[in-house]
Amino acid sequence: MNLFTLSLALFMQVLAAAAQGTELIDSTTVYIQSISTSSTPATPLAEIRYNPSLLSAEIVSFDLPELSSDSTLVRIGIYDESTSSWKSSTSMTSAESFSKGYRPTIVLNLDGQGDVLGVSVKSGKIDAGETRDFGPIVKVVKMGIGKQPDLNRPVVLSPEGKVEQPMAEKTFLQKYWWVLLGATMLVATTGAGGDS
Numbered sequence: 001m002n003l004f005t006l007s008l009a010l011f012m013q014v015l016a017a018a019a020q021g022t023e024l025i026d027s028t029t030v031y032i033q034s035i036s037t038s039s040t041p042a043t044p045l046a047e048i049r050y051n052p053s054l055l056s057a058e059i060v061s062f063d064l065p066e067l068s069s070d071s072t073l074v075r076i077g078i079y080d081e082s083t084s085s086w087k088s089s090t091s092m093t094s095a096e097s098f099s100k101g102y103r104p105t106i107v108l109n110l111d112g113q114g115d116v117l118g119v120s121v122k123s124g125k126i127d128a129g130e131t132r133d134f135g136p137i138v139k140v141v142k143m144g145i146g147k148q149p150d151l152n153r154p155v156v157l158s159p160e161g162k163v164e165q166p167m168a169e170k171t172f173l174q175k176y177w178w179v180l181l182g183a184t185m186l187v188a189t190t191g192a193g194g195d196s
Contacts, residue, residue: 023051024049024050024051024056024057024058025051025052026049026050026051026052026114027047027048027049027050027060028047028048028050028078028108028116029044029046029047029048029078029079030044030045030046030047030048030076030077030078030106030119031043031044031045031076031077031078031079032044032045032065032074032075032076033074033075033079034065034067034068034071034073034074034075034095035071035073035074035075035092036068036070036071036072036073040068040071042075042079042081042086043063043065044063045062045063045065045076045106046059046060046061046062046063046106046136046138047059047060047061047062048060048106048108048138050108050138050140052110052113052114052140052142053114055140055141055142056140057108057138057139057140058138059106059135059136059138062135062136064098065098067095067098071095072094072095073092073093073094073095074092074093074094074095074097074098075090075091075092076090076091076092076093076106076119076120076121077089077090077091077118077119078116078119087116088116088117088118088119089109089117089118090118090119091118091119091120091121093120093121093122093123096123097121097122097123098123101125101126102123102124102125102126103123103124103126103134103135103136103137104121104122104123104136104137105121105122105123105124105136105137105138105139106119106120106121106136106137106138106139107119107120107121107122107138107139107140107141108138108139108140108141109141109143110140110141110142110143111142111143112142112143114142117143
């Protein structure tokens with residue numbers, strides 16, 4: 001009975017640790033601003049909660065923007081209303097990304113510490129017969145180390161600073177002249193074995 005209680009307690013601790021690891025611990029608000037001839041303020045687009053270590057996220061709220069008919073491009077990013085400046089890098093997308101028949105996908109780009117570097121939005125055309133879920137999607141992408149180039153051997157320079165040309169391979173005669181010279185000397189010094 002003692003073993004059963006101990007294993008049950010251990011299982012409960014593992015379960016509690018797993019539940020804490022899946023919590024969405026950070027949140028951010030994504031803003032949208034119409035880029036048109038008249039200046040329009042940035043308005044909240046979505047509130048997103050995310051976990052930078054697990055790269056999981058969910059959309060807490062999403063307010064479909066009401067854009068004017070003359071706006072064709074919108075700016076997306078993290079906006080600081082107190083300083084009236086963008087806190088992250090921004091991206092531009094077509095205003096049609098939020099129109100009927102399209103499903104927006106919000107992509108949060110994180111740095112190595114889990115802070116938001118930038119936000120981008122892409123959308124895809126949806127078919128009503130294919131899916132019933134028309135809501136926006138959120139993805140979290142963490143910055144990683146890029147692939148290093150595969151380099152060849154370093155270039156060897158001569159003392160004059162020029163690239164050394166590989167020497168041409170020697171011919172058979174250049175390699176074994178001494179063997180032919182020795183064979184010729186041996187044949188010349190031995191007698192013909194005539195009658196003496």
